Amino acid sequence: MFKMKFAIMGHGVVGSGTAQLFMRNHDKIEMAAGESMCLKYILDIKDFPELDYSDLFIKDFSIIESDPEISVVVETIGGTNAAYEYVSRCLKAGKGVVTSNKELISTRGTELLGYAKQSGAMLKFEASVGGGVPLLKPINQCLASNQFVSIYGILNGTTNFILTKMESENMSFEDALDMAKRLGYAELNPSADVDGHDCARKISILSGLAFKKHPHPDTIPTIGIRQITLDDIKLARACGGCMKLIGRAKPVGDGVSASAQPMIVDNSNQLSSVSDVFNGIIVEGDATGNVMFYGKGAGKFPTASAVLSDIMDCVREKQSQRNIAWEDTDSLAPDEERYQFLVKVKGEDEKKLPALGEIQRITAENGAIGFVVGPFTKAELNEKLNNLAIIATIFPILK
């Protein structure tokens, strides 16, 4: 009987989770895929002699590349060095590739999709956004009869955990970050998460998927959460919302506008109830209205679930290979949406605020003071503040 054979490159958190989940739920997975499946190799520089599947480990990538039996290769190495080289070589060799690597897809996805197209191989990356939450396939297939109006959400569990702890337990950013590190939610160098880069990478992928316009993450205006204070958190609450790091993209003219930034999410918005390490992503379709997907955006087995879903798709779709197609977009359109903003100013600057039009003074439970202004576009507000020589911290309010 024919067996589809695959390899996993990288036996870290996601790679080991994929191998173990495949073995644990093997029968169910084969039944859903409609074919026998076999994990033939695991590529890793380390040995894992204690594992009962230690005989699968190899150290030489060319064994995978040159084995005609291997039709699908999973990449969970991370980064863009070896991962890029191996993925591009697998695709050129006509092997399907499944990856959880958001950095790779968001920065070099267009090029890799090109190699896939040339060789007729499949390139799938459900696990790169939203971890175990089904998202890319539902957007690309289930919701495909919609024109998408916008897509936005809480795309990074680490920062959502930190913001939740700051709000629910009055912790400072530093203390909440330390707690996230202790719990294994944040890495020793947490920059990719707390400075918003992870969020920017994910919204770059979602933008490519929903609008077929893919902005490079380096071009996406990105603000992290390092500078968020407990005052900001309390003011957000006093505004009737809560502080969330939001990745957002929407089509503007022929292009796309995208951002990754802290926003005050109004309590009426479903995202306001997404807390701790959970992710929530809202897809706004012209037919469906808002649809939300919610779940664990990271972690060993949730992410492995998404990887295995892509592997099964490679099996199911081998007669009708159809990759996602998107084009890079060079320059982002400015965000033309008008928001209300929470504005924090100091000292004398407060007196200049009435020039912004109607303003609402907000006092938080701890006495922190802010002002709600607008609606303005972000550019309009920044220009007004500049003209009045007001130095302020601003947060858009997302209804």
Place this chain on the structure above:
Amino acid sequence: MFKMKFAIMGHGVVGSGTAQLFMRNHDKIEMAAGESMCLKYILDIKDFPELDYSDLFIKDFSIIESDPEISVVVETIGGTNAAYEYVSRCLKAGKGVVTSNKELISTRGTELLGYAKQSGAMLKFEASVGGGVPLLKPINQCLASNQFVSIYGILNGTTNFILTKMESENMSFEDALDMAKRLGYAELNPSADVDGHDCARKISILSGLAFKKHPHPDTIPTIGIRQITLDDIKLARACGGCMKLIGRAKPVGDGVSASAQPMIVDNSNQLSSVSDVFNGIIVEGDATGNVMFYGKGAGKFPTASAVLSDIMDCVREKQSQRNIAWEDTDSLAPDEERYQFLVKVKGEDEKKLPALGEIQRITAENGAIGFVVGPFTKAELNEKLNNLAIIATIFPILK
């Protein structure tokens, strides 16, 4: 160039929405499906001379049945009479069928899936549960590497609207139902919704999908919301939750336990924030943990979006036809889960309650009084109440 041709049977809310959404987003739909598509016939007993697609209407089903060009037929007639006959004849003729008809699928789905298997035709019903929310395909494909632990949710928008109005605006059940009728959310005869039958049908379908065990909806213990009073709503709030009509299924031994009943959903549960006409469905997987899908569970264009998603799937998957497979399950397993319960008793019966063990007295803002007991299984609690000759109203509390 080859064009896939399809027909729509029934030009009501969903049928007309499907035709109109197909025409509106035609280019995007064809691109996503990877093939040209053409709506050839619409079957309806009425004429629609005012429509710009009035030339598509026919009144004779046999034209569709005998036209070899028609490869997919959409059924949005509703009910189980003509709908059953036409769907079974289409499947026997080898034509793919897409339906939004939850009554048809929940009561005769097994038989129809059998016809589909015999002829190699596809039978798809994404629109039958959750309206525009992608649910069946994500469960069946994206989450397929999981063993499902349970599936539950708010599956009926009409009753959720009524319960939301009772809670947020202090309306009685009757007034909220009248409002739902005026807004077009409830039918003149609202029994299918308010008596829980619609919810039972949907959880029957979800059970078949997730656990491959399909209980007939008539066998599912079903309690509607007619008897819910404002006191109950206030007590739910005082318990730290809110009253929701919940459909729920989980595997028990070789069978499945399923129910459709009002439950008090704890505020810590993501479903507690699902209000108005929205649906929210939680799928608990062994790998992913809880994943929630949220959106409009009904309505013309949301449901049409799901129908079109299935039509596109028929196009995409024509080389690898794979239907959902499930088996009927004759007798439901009892619900062995232990819940805390809110118990409402009258008069002297209150004094007998301490025999149930530790009880917590709850006073709602309007003075209504209830007692939290347990955890017990529902059967255990009913037996204890019987033994003590206590007449009570009980609501399980869902954490």
